[in-house]
Amino acid sequence: MTRRGLVALGDSITNGHGEPALGVPMQSWAQWLAEALELPFTKLARDGALARDVLAEQVPRLEGPYDVGCLYAGVNDA
Numbered sequence: 001m002t003r004r005g006l007v008a009l010g011d012s013i014t015n016g017h018g019e020p021a022l023g024v025p026m027q028s029w030a031q032w033l034a035e036a037l038e039l040p041f042t043k044l045a046r047d048g049a050l051a052r053d054v055l056a057e058q059v060p061r062l063e064g065p066y067d068v069g070c071l072y073a074g075v076n077d078a
Contacts, residue, residue, distance in 0.1 A: 008072075009072075037068065054073045
């Protein structure tokens with residue numbers, strides 16, 4: 001059986017860019033989860049995305065089915 005893995009939608013928190021902290025490279029929390037579950041990882045998140053951007057730009061790019069979907073958005077809406 002082919003596994004589609006984990007897909008991550010959202011904003012910069014899910015995108016996971018940044019400088020290393022205490023020697024640990026910056027990585028998406030969803031990517032850490034995918035690695036822990038030993039699943040392939042697909043990241044559609046982007047920095048600055050609003051909830052409406054996730055719906056308009058990221059959801060249409062889904063090519064599922066995936067084993068796990070992760071969504072973290074709304075911080076930029078506040």
